[in-house]
Amino acid sequence: METPSQAREFAARCVDVPSVHFAALDKLNAMPLPADIPVFIKTAADSRPGEKITFAMDVFFDVDEAYPVPLAFDKLRELVIRIAGTGTLDVVIISSSENAFERGASRDVAQLRTDLVRRYLLAAGVDARRIYGTTQAPDHDDTPEGRARDRSARIEVVMHRQKSLGSAAAAQH
Numbered sequence: 366m367e368t369p370s371q372a373r374e375f376a377a378r379c380v381d382v383p384s385v386h387f388a389a390l391d392k393l394n395a396m397p398l399p400a401d402i403p404v405f406i407k408t409a410a411d412s413r414p415g416e417k418i419t420f421a422m423d424v425f426f427d428v429d430e431a432y433p434v435p436l437a438f439d440k441l442r443e444l445v446i447r448i449a450g451t452g453t454l455d456v457v458i459i460s461s462s463e464n465a466f467e468r469g470a471s472r473d474v475a476q477l478r479t480d481l482v483r484r485y486l487l488a489a490g491v492d493a494r495r496i497y498g499t500t501q502a503p504d505h506d507d508t509p510e511g512r513a514r515d516r517s518a519r520i521e522v523v524m525h526r527q528k529s530l531g532s533a534a535a536a537q538h
Contacts, residue, residue, distance in 0.1 A: 369396045369432050387429075394431040394477055398485055399438055405490035406449045417454075421521040424482060428463060428516065431477030441482070444520060445489040452525040456491060458482045458498040460518040475500035478518045 376389035422444060424437040433441075448456075460478035479498035486496055503515040 369393055370435070372396065373427070373430070373432075390429055394474075396432050398481075398488055401442075402485060402488045403442055403445045403449070405445050405486075417523065417525055419521065419523045421519060423514075423517045423519050424478075425513070426462075426478055426516045426518075429474060431474050431481055433478075433481065433518075438485075441485050444522070445486070445491070448491075448522055448524060454495065454523045454525060456486060456496045457521045457523075458496070458518055459501055459521070460498070461501045461503050461515045463503055463512045463515045482518045482520060 372389055372393035376386055376393060379385040379389055422440055424433050424440055426433050426437070458479045460475040460482070462474040462478065479500060483496050483498050487493055503512070
């Protein structure tokens with residue numbers, strides 16, 4: 366089990382043997398971050414007035430896993446590229462997990478999900494003092510679609526972006 370996909374595949378094959386299945390999931394959840402994390406570029410503060418921008422995205426996980434599905438790393442990479450060069454104020458990570466598994470560790474899995482996203486952002490160079498993480502109880506546990514939504518980490522970013530000189534000049538005329 367050298368890669369996340371191999372660990373995930375092994376866990377799926379061993380689902381009938383809980384001790385082996387959960388050991389494989391533990392190994393998957395402990396896998397290192399990918400090596401190709403983009404670098405977050407900080408910019409110097411600008412005295413011009415800026416506009417406050419807030420946006421959010423979700424990173425999804427499989428059942429009982431704290432290592433995200435492959436597409437999630439693409440989304441995290443896009444996030445870092447999108448906020449690079451801006452005056453990011455705060456990044457809030459809110460993770461949850463489904464209730465429907467035996468180990469009773471849903472809060473632990475949710476915390477591991479928050480920690481993984483935080484580690485990714487730190488590895489990219491986002492200021493640790495600007496990253497806040499928390500967990501929340503599942504709140505969509507009544508449907509399969511809701512449970513899928515509960516297997517996520519929501520990332521909310523609040524930043525200031527400087528107004529372009531063109532728009533400032535146009536506003537004066």
